Amino acid sequence: MSRAPETRRLGRAGDDDGTEVAGAPGDGDASTEVVSALGDDDGTEVARLRGVGVRRGGTHLLRDVDLDLVCGEHLAVLGPNGAGKTTLLRILATELYPTSGQVRLLGTTFGRGDLRELRPRIGLVSLALDRLLDARLPALPLVAAARIGATWPPPRLLERPGLREAAMRALARVGADHLAERRVDTLSQGERQRVRIARSLVIDPALVLLDEPFAGLDLGGRESLLADLDRLLDEPDGPTVAMVTHHLEELPVGIRAAVLLRGGRVITVGPAEVVLTDVPVSAAFGVDVRVRGHEGRFAATVRRTVAG
Numbered sequence: 001m002s003r004a005p006e007t008r009r010l011g012r013a014g015d016d017d018g019t020e021v022a023g024a025p026g027d028g029d030a031s032t033e034v035v036s037a038l039g040d041d042d043g044t045e046v047a048r049l050r051g052v053g054v055r056r057g058g059t060h061l062l063r064d065v066d067l068d069l070v071c072g073e074h075l076a077v078l079g080p081n082g083a084g085k086t087t088l089l090r091i092l093a094t095e096l097y098p099t100s101g102q103v104r105l106l107g108t109t110f111g112r113g114d115l116r117e118l119r120p121r122i123g124l125v126s127l128a129l130d131r132l133l134d135a136r137l138p139a140l141p142l143v144a145a146a147r148i149g150a151t152w153p154p155p156r157l158l159e160r161p162g163l164r165e166a167a168m169r170a171l172a173r174v175g176a177d178h179l180a181e182r183r184v185d186t187l188s189q190g191e192r193q194r195v196r197i198a199r200s201l202v203i204d205p206a207l208v209l210l211d212e213p214f215a216g217l218d219l220g221g222r223e224s225l226l227a228d229l230d231r232l233l234d235e236p237d238g239p240t241v242a243m244v245t246h247h248l249e250e251l252p253v254g255i256r257a258a259v260l261l262r263g264g265r266v267i268t269v270g271p272a273e274v275v276l277t278d279v280p281v282s283a284a285f286g287v288d289v290r291v292r293g294h295e296g297r298f299a300a301t302v303r304r305t306v307a308g
Contacts, residue, residue, distance in 0.1 A: 123200025
């Protein structure tokens with residue numbers, strides 16, 4: 001959810017599955033061909049992927065993925081289970097090197113720079129990180145701990161100059177400043193998710209990655225969190241956001257681009273209003289879908305054939 005200690009622990013879990021864990025460049029990654037394939041960074045680029053693949057054993061989790069993420073053009077990553085969404089997010093989080101292809105992230109090309117220097121600039125929000133946190137603690141010190149790259153707040157952390165204020169600002173950005181003194185294990189699912197997002201924001205990241213941020217929320221909780229995310233995505237100096245979800249209904253209005261995945265391959269990528277239409281969404285999910293858009297929000301329903 002925040003900085004290097006958490007990210008690297010998650011990455012280490014994949015050491016024996018045939019997937020290369022980020023942390024040291026692979027052979028040949030520093031070739032001049034990599035730079036040529038990625039082209040020049042025009043200053044607005046957050047991430048550029050070219051021909052990216054990830055293989056685990058004999059299974060391809062991603063194949064030939066090309067993707068550009070531009071500053072302020074918040075991205076939705078959608079597709080069915082097993083499509084490769086979380087694998088793509090882990091590459092953007094610097095947890096994984098791709099098995100093939102090239103990646104440039106926040107100006108650093110994989111294999112040509114130290115990815116550890118990128119991690120303080122990337123906030124990852126995932127339920128998988130909860131196992132690293134002590135939910136018996138109040139929200140404020142847990143958010144402040146993320147500012148120093150820690151999962152556990154050391155003694156007198158909040159006495160350090162600026163940390164209390166930074167943590168309160170992060171909580172306020174997601175409408176959770178009133179939860180500062182509450183133990184996290186007493187919070188609702190929606191409130192806990194706000195604390196997770198606040199932990200990612202307290203490091204002042206350039207990129208925030210949201211892995212299924214609405215999992216476990218009821219309708220009211222989803223819409224309340226969506227309103228807070230809309231405000232976050234509308235911040236002129238805020239981070240670029242990429243979020244993974246299965247459901248079009250969970251996309252904030254501020255999402256500007258979308259990529260649809262199926263079987264590890266890109267079905268289509270581009271502006272959200274172009275990508276999130278009947279034909280590409282049906283192809284990605286393998287069912288005949290009707291997509292409706294209204295005031296920047298999207299909804300999808302399966303077409304049902306009425307027997308004659």
